[in-house]
Amino acid sequence: MSGLQSALEPAGEQAAGIHGLFWLMMLVCGAMYLLVLGGVAWTLWRAFRRRRPASEPTIDPPDIGLNRGMLGWAGLIVVGLTVLITASFLVERNIAAARARDALEVRVTGHQWWWRIEYRDPRTGGWIETANELHLPLGRTTRVALGSADVIHSFWVPNIAQKLDVIPGRINLLDLTPTRPGWFRGQCAEFCGVQHAHMAFDVKVDAPEDFERWLAGQAKAAAIPADPVAARGQQVVTGGQCAMCHTIRGTPSTGRAGPDLTHFGSRRSVAAGTLTMSRGAVQGWIAQPQALKPGTMMPPVALSGPDADAASRYLMELQ
Amino acid sequence: MPQTAPNGAQDSRAAAYERNLYQVAQGGRYFTWYGCGSCHGRSAKGPLNLGDRVWVHGGALDQVYGFIAERHPGATAGYAARIPAEQLWQITAYVRNLPRLTPEKRRRQDLDQVGEPQGSNWTGPVR
Structure with missing residues (x-):
């Protein structure tokens, strides 16, 4: 209840x-x-x-x-x-x-x-x-x-x-x-x-x-990552396939078809309530969205291990 | 699901995309989402008109795919790095199917997509 x-x-x-x-x-x-x-x-x-015994039929008087x-x-x-x-x-x-x-x-x-x-x-x-x-x-x-x-x-x-x-x-x-x-x-x-x-x-x-x-x-543009791994992640995300559909304000990512990711890491869930926000969830979602949410318009994005790691680290830093 | 570009005009994976109306229609959706229509729209003339059966850069499967993926000019160059392979297959199937897109079919497609994101300046459906 x-x-x-x-x-x-x-x-x-x-x-x-x-x-x-x-x-x-x-x-x-x-x-x-x-x-x-x-x-x-x-x-x-x-x-x-x-x-009463059913031997004799009776007629009830009208019941006022x-x-x-x-x-x-x-x-x-x-x-x-x-x-x-x-x-x-x-x-x-x-x-x-x-x-x-x-x-x-x-x-x-x-x-x-x-x-x-x-x-x-x-x-x-x-x-x-x-x-x-x-x-x-x-x-x-x-x-x-x-x-x-x-x-x-x-x-x-x-x-x-x-x-x-x-x-x-x-x-x-x-x-x-x-x-x-x-x-x-x-x-x-x-x-x-x-x-x-x-x-x-x-x-x-x-x-x-x-x-x-x-x-x-939320009105601010995305922060520029300080550590080198996240900086590599920024290159992967904003220069690669993510940018075609997603916007991250302050970067070359200007796609409009998918959700705005400028402050993605501050949210509670990934993929409209499908997964709880975590680095593992983000990395899994990028690699195999069809396995997690069959039919989603998000395409699987093939990244090397280090690039996938860097991308998810960068996305989690978008607070 | 293809991970690579076509290996020639007769790639055996082609039929699954070019003869499947769902895949062709998905290609049309990405065509809209990625803003291709801002140059190649209904009123496009000359080389920008993709539906006139004139293939300046070759109309075979691998030629169309290769041109979109590697040689597309302008600020939008380098689609191979920015669009997943399967979507490029779908977009290629859509583009190669464009000469068969009659005005009636185009009208229905436009109605279907009227509220969908269109290019990077899109501000929302019917505001």
Whole structure:
């Protein structure tokens, strides 16, 4: 019931509304269910009590109590449904209502099978790109503009808000207002191809000043590695096959097809939640992505042992 | 999965790419992703037009592959070091198939790829 990815432990205003609605529905439907079971039990008990020898057929007189009971039952159903419809209308209206006007602007693009995430830079007005890890300021509304590069996906962080489909050719807007700091997990919630299950992302809710510091760090170009092995790794990554699809700001790597790797080493997971971030995972992912995530668009990159080692060391240093 | 360039016009690995529409279409995807269309797009004229059946540098499998991988001019030279071999096979299959890409097929392909990354200046789907 609880955890990093659970709608039953809300950590956002939108999710809290839905959570309340969930329990109201549980209560109303649970009460109705118990009443039905009670009615069945009572009927059976009456039938047993009145059992007579079956030799002579009898005709029961009209049961006035039963008719009244049925009327009351119909009224109860109407009242129950009215309560549920009204409550869900109010919750949905509240979720759809425009919140704080100074919402943080974030663009999220669904790709097969990863998430491109861009933040509006408060200093320059440009966009700061990262991938597969969404950071949010606590207590402030973030307005996520959802777009798709290929097929229909669905963006869902159950602890913070409802899910919203990501439709090719459209921009869908979703407000997230986190109310509790910590790590959460989001997941694509619309089947989008073979690696749909490996299309997850981490969500970090931070105090606003921590978030600002993090965002300023993400806005920076990649650090130039100091030690010679990592420097060799930089040559391998930015001068070789990685650069065709990946951007590492501050280097000749300017590809746009894959995730931005400028601060890759600071993330928690590799390949959209497929692997936990570690040097071994990075090296394995470069060498045999099809073995780890069959169908991924990442091609295997054949590197010599020392080059693979240097490349993974460099990527881990991209903090 | 090929790790090397074709060893001639009749390389036995060719059929798996040139006669497989999935592989040809993947080549088209990389063609878009890597921004080839910015010069070789729909309105390309003369030697930049890859679909006119005129092969300035030879139209055989190994010639097209070799030209993209080793001899492609301009700022984008040296694709052999920057694109994995299998993708080069797919791109070659796509390029050699371009004369057969009718306007209707091209229109469908453009629709399929409308939101996909295109070159290094791409800023996102439908903004």
